[in-house]
Amino acid sequence: MTGAGCGTGSSGGAAASSGGKTVVRLAWWGNDVRNPLTAKAVAEFEKENPDITVQQEPGSWSSYWDKLATQFAGGSAPDVIQMDESYLTQYSNNGTLLDLKTAGLDTSNFSSATANMGTTSKGTFAIVAGINAPAAMANPKVFKAAGVAIPDDKTWTWSDMAKAAQKITANSPSGTFGTQNIASVDFMLRLWLRQHGADEYSGTKPGFTAAQLSPFFAEALALQNSKAAPSASLTSQDMTTSQDQSMAATNKVALSYWWSNQVTSLDKDTGTTLQFLMPPTVTGSAKDVQLYYKASMLWSVNKNSQVQAAAVKLVDFLVNSPTCGKILGTERGIPANSKVLAAVTPQMTATDKQVSGYLQGIAPDLGTPIGLTPPGSSNANYATYESNLIFGKSTPQQTAQDYLTSLTTALQGKS
Amino acid sequence: MSAIAELPQKRRNRGENRDNKAAYVFLLPWLVGLLVITIGPMVASLYLSFTDYNLLSAPHWIGLQNYVAMYHDSRLINSLKVTFTYVFVSVPLQLALALIIAMALNRGMRALPFYRSVFYLPSLMGASVAIAVLWREIFGTTGLVNQLLLKIGVHNPPGWIADPSTALSTIILLHIWTFGSPMIIFLAGLRQIPTMYYEAAAVDGASKWTQFVHITMPLLSPIVFFNLVLQIIGAFQSFTQAFVVSGGTGGPADSTMFYTLYLYLQGFGQFRMGYASAMAWLLMIIIAIFTAVNFLVSKYWVHYDD
Incomplete structure (x- = not known):
């Protein structure tokens, strides 16, 4: 088919073809780095598959889920969808997603843990685009200015962290703090629970008791009261500002807690190389x-x-093609496909190498893998209970009890 | 004779019909909008309010369950409290400020059009996202206001939008600041009051205050009423300011969780479209009740000239 038109018009979601070409709609939430990389990968895919045209539908996280849900309701959802772990069960339970294993997607170069990251009890409804892990990030500029050595992460305890953070606040100019408030970070709560023999979820129910959670809140409050962590209103504000305006990005805290792939933008914002x-x-x-x-x-x-x-x-191209991997790099996380990772490694930037090194470094110390987040959890309204805690409107015990009650109700509300 | 008399009558009727048809044609864009964009979705949402609908699978009928659940939803009750506080505080204050500024401007000053525009400006921008973002910066913990407070020696300035005890007040302040549109309407109303009334009253020795109570207020009452009804309806539906200032969360601690924001979060955050629809109908009923009460009570304080 020569002279085929290029399908840029809206296809309305139905069987779409343009001048004899199959049109596939690809939706993702992105940023200024991800969007051009994805466009480049798509161009490569179209070159390899001249009979397919990909219609790109990039969006931003804040409006992505509103739009996607509305599109599904109206029967005009895109064909390929960038999915988040927290939404996966909701979409797959409602029968909106294709079982990729049954559809014959090749996952032979994935480890079994990563190949099943999108697997629910009913099938494999998503395939991982990149891997990350929780990390504490130390800002060497702030540590150095305060004359405090960066702690050894092989041996440090929560109280070592609190002591270091207190010292940093004391030795730093006013407005700079030792650590971000740990209660603002979802995975810090989760790690705390896991280190105490519990977990955030157990199947589709909460996996902890109020007694197991309340010491975490007490610890968070102690950090705030000892000025190791910022004041309640600074923390409260930090919870809703964009990442590039956050206290961590503006060199106002020495220790902050992020998903490993977020370091790329944080390094840029802080103008330093954060230490994992x-x-x-x-x-x-x-x-x-x-x-x-x-x-x-x-x-x-x-x-x-x-x-x-x-x-x-x-x-298949997005997750299994080394050519595509080289274009996308590690912007969506470290590739889970070992062949793609091998192809990407030689061209990694220093930051990429740091991330990939961290992920490999923690491998021997990993705990039990986490299950999928049960649907409804976001309705538990964690931020409200955290605010009550840090503004002193509720004790750690009360906060733990209230949040557990709310989470239990929220998880029950969803099937 | 009657036939002759009827002839022009009929012709006139035909003419009227043609005029009517033309009118409907001209009305068409609005009419289509009303039916397709307003009435249609309203009927659909009434149906959805009796269903469990998550956007992804077909809605299924659950009767009054959504309405019952609303009664037990403590966050919804809280959002009603927040919204009522907002309406009852911001509307009277905003109208009072609008009236005061309008009266000040009504003294026949030379640069009136200039001042009118200056005071009207916030109204044009107030509901916009840009101003809400600006507000966020001004009242941030390290924002403009606190920088000033620190300069003049206040050591522990409040967190404003970050603190649950002051966040709502900050948004109310934003709403009051947008007093321009009721002010313009007041100004127009004030200019309709004949100056001879004031002159006569002045001759009789009435003070400024007496003049205000016995001349301005009664003659302006239809305008006050009009502004009151519009502003109450508008305030109940406020969304943008709370959404932007709180970063879409209604926080801190649900202190800026407006009813419409909670409705949005239920619908598009939790995919509980049936519940969100039921919430929308409750809001409509609340607004309808307030408007009806307003009209009923208006008999006792609104004076129409004729």
């Missing part, structure tokens, strides 16, 4: 840190797609 640390432990042995890998994002295919075969082909 494993989060602290209760016992002072990194063996007990209970870290875990998480899918930074995943790819799913719309079950009602009229161009399923082409959509699966595109997903």
Whole structure:
């Protein structure tokens, strides 16, 4: 088919073809780095598959989920969808996503843990696009200015962390603090629970008791009261500002806690190279840190797609093609496909190498892998209970009890 | 004779019909909008309010369950409290400020059009995202206001939008600041009051205050009423300011969780479209009740000239 038109017009979601070409709609949330990289990868895919045209639908996180849900309701959802772990169960339970294993997607170069990151009890509804892990990040500029040595993450405990943070605040100019408030970080809560023999979820129920959670809140409050962590209103504000305006990005805290792939933009914002640390432990042995890998994002295919075969082909290209991997790099997290990772490694930037080194470094100390986040958890309204805690409107015990009650109700509300 | 008399009558009727048709054609863009964009979705949302609908699978009928659940939803009750506080505090204050500025401007000053524009400006921008973002910066913990407070020696300035006890007040302040549109309407109303009334009253020795109470207020009452109804309806539906200032969370600690924001979060955050629809109908009923009460009570204080 020569002289085929290029399908840039809206296809409305139905079986779409343009001048004899199959049109696949690809939706993702992105940023100024991700969007051009994805466009480049798509161009490569179209070159390899001259009979397929990919219609790109980039979006931003804040409006992505509103739009996607509305599109599914209206029957005009895209064919290939960048998926987040927290939304996966909701979408797959409602029968909107294609089982990728049944559809024949090749996962032979994935480790079994990573190949199943998008697997629910009913099937594999997503395939991981990149891996990340929780990390503590030390800002060497702030540490150095305060004359405090960066702690050894193989042996540090929560109280070592508190002591270091207090010292940093004391030795720093006013407005600079030792640590971000740990209660603002979802995975710090989770690691704390895991280090105490519990977990955030157990299947589709909360996996902890109020008594197990309340010491975490007490610890967070102690950090704030000893000025190791910022004041309640600074923390409260930090919870809703964009990442590039956050206290960590503006060199206002020495220790902050992020997903490993977020370091790329943080390095840029702070103008320094943040140092990766494993989060602290209760016992002072990194063996007990209970870290875990998480899918930074995943790819799913719309079950009602009229161009399923082409959509699966595109997903296959995105996760299995070394050529594509070289274009995308590690921007979506470290590739889970070992062949793609091998192809990407030689061209990694210093930051990429740091991230990849951290992920490999923690491998011997990983805890039990986490299950999928049960649907409804976001309705538990954690931020409100955290605010009550840090503004002194509720004690750690009360906060733990209130949040547990709210989470239990929220998880029950969803099937 | 009657036939002759009827002839022009009929012709006139035909003419009227043609005029009517033309009118409907001209109305068409609005009419289509009303039916497709307003009435249609309203009927759909009424149906959805009796269903469990998550956008992804088909809605299924659950009767009054959504309405019952609303009664037990403590966050919803809290959002009603926040919204009522907002309406009852910001509307009277905003109208009072609008009236005061309008009266000050009504003294026949030379640069009136200039001042009118200056005071109207915030109204044009107030509901916009840009101003809400600006507000966020001004009242941030390290924002403009606190920088000034620190300069003049206040050591522990409040967190404003970051502190649950002051966040709502900050948004109310933003709303009051947008007093321009009721002010313009007041100004127009004030200019309708014949100056001879004031002159006559002045001759009789009435003070400024007496003049205000016995001349300005009664004659301006239809305008006050009009502004009151519009502003109450508008305030109940406020969304943008709370959404932007709180970063879409209604925080801190749900202190800026407006009813409409909670509705949005239920619908698009939790995919509980049935519940969100039921919430929308409750809001409509609340607004309808307030408007009805307003009209009923208006008999006792609104004076129409004729």
